[in-house]
Amino acid sequence: MPVLTNYWFGDTDFRGNTVFLNIGHCANCWAWINWANIGSTKSTLVWEREDREIAVDLLPILNAADILSAVDRMLDGSATRTSGIKAGWIPWRYVPFHESDPNRHGELDLLIRIFLNFHVSTPWYCSDADGDISYYVIPYLDGAGRLGAYVDWWSYHFSGGGPFCSGAISEALDSAVPGGIETLQSMIDARLALFSSRRFDMLYLLPGDGSRAGGGSVNVNEHVSLALLPR
Numbered sequence: 001m002p003v004l005t006n007y008w009f010g011d012t013d014f015r016g017n018t019v020f021l022n023i024g025h026c027a028n029c030w031a032w033i034n035w036a037n038i039g040s041t042k043s044t045l046v047w048e049r050e051d052r053e054i055a056v057d058l059l060p061i062l063n064a065a066d067i068l069s070a071v072d073r074m075l076d077g078s079a080t081r082t083s084g085i086k087a088g089w090i091p092w093r094y095v096p097f098h099e100s101d102p103n104r105h106g107e108l109d110l111l112i113r114i115f116l117n118f119h120v121s122t123p124w125y126c127s128d129a130d131g132d133i134s135y136y137v138i139p140y141l142d143g144a145g146r147l148g149a150y151v152d153w154w155s156y157h158f159s160g161g162g163p164f165c166s167g168a169i170s171e172a173l174d175s176a177v178p179g180g181i182e183t184l185q186s187m188i189d190a191r192l193a194l195f196s197s198r199r200f201d202m203l204y205l206l207p208g209d210g211s212r213a214g215g216g217s218v219n220v221n222e223h224v225s226l227a228l229l230p231r
Contacts, residue, residue, distance in 0.1 A: 003049045003212045004031040008041040009220065013091050013108060016042075018207045021215035047206075049227075055210025056226045058087040062114060067187050071116065074180040078172035082130070083117035088221040089205050095136055096155040104152075105138075110205055111152065112137040112224065114184070120158070126165035131158025133177055135184055139226055145199035147228065149188050151181045202229040 001024045010016035019041070025031035033046075061067075062085040072081055090113045092098060092105040105111070115134040122128050136153035156177050161169045203226070208218035210225035 001025065002027060002051060004033065005047050005049055005206075005212075006033045007045045007047070007207055007220075009043045009045075010041060012042045013093070014043050014045060014089075014110075015091070015094070015221060016219065017217060018220045019215070019217045020207060020211075022212055024213070047204075049212065050229060052229055053212075054228045054230060055206055055212075056228070057209040058112070058225060059085075059209075059223060061191055062087055070183050070187060071180070074183055075118065075176055078169075078176050079118040079120045079133075081116055082119045085114060085116050086222040087112055087114050087224060088219070089113065089207075089224045090136070090221070095153060096134075096157070097153070112139065112149075112205070112226075113221075118158075120161065120169050122161060122165045122169075125163075127160045127162055129158045129160035129166070129169050131156060131160075133173070133180075135181065137188070139203055139205075141200055141203050145201065145231060147192055147195045147198070147200060147203070149192060151185050151188070154178055154181060199231045200228045201231055203227070 004023045004025060006021050008019045010018070021033055023031040023033055067085065071085065075081060089110040091107065092109045092111060093107040095111060113134050113136055115132050117130070117132050120129040133156045134154065135151050137149050138152045139147070139149040142148055154177050156173050158169060158173075206225045206227045207220040208216070208223050208225065210227060
């Protein structure tokens, strides 16, 4: 049964806390969505979802034991991971350092932001630091309909480390974070190998786990799914 899904976003440009409602309907039938009690929203999307849609929830995949272990090895003592891995979408215009290459993507093109929180312990004369490390991934279909993805960008942000240790923290992260691209890419390639025999007509992202029934809410900055239409 086809499903009409409406997403209401708490922030502009399809960001933030997202309320959603799914309405199943027969082929060639109308579907109605009652939005009267949604509350304050800044943007919205409506998607007609086909029966053949496959939704892949990214969070369970990214939080597999081998990936978490690889991430911890990547940090190599420069920082300690303090969260699981999250995967939300982010429009290109909001990606850090967008201004250094603004035409790399369309302003509202959606990238997958894969990120985690970290903590850095410092000597007694500095404050400890907390922050996040992000990688920005582009999923795609090639000309033959094969699924692929590549790590396109990286960034980190932290607060703390003063008054003397912030420079050393930045230096360590400047090495560890871009150095993790190869590891993350190899992990992505290994997962995508499961789809190597499949061909697809369309790829898109969905908020949350891609549920097709009922309604609810999710922070789309932290949780999205990959959706595919197989041939």
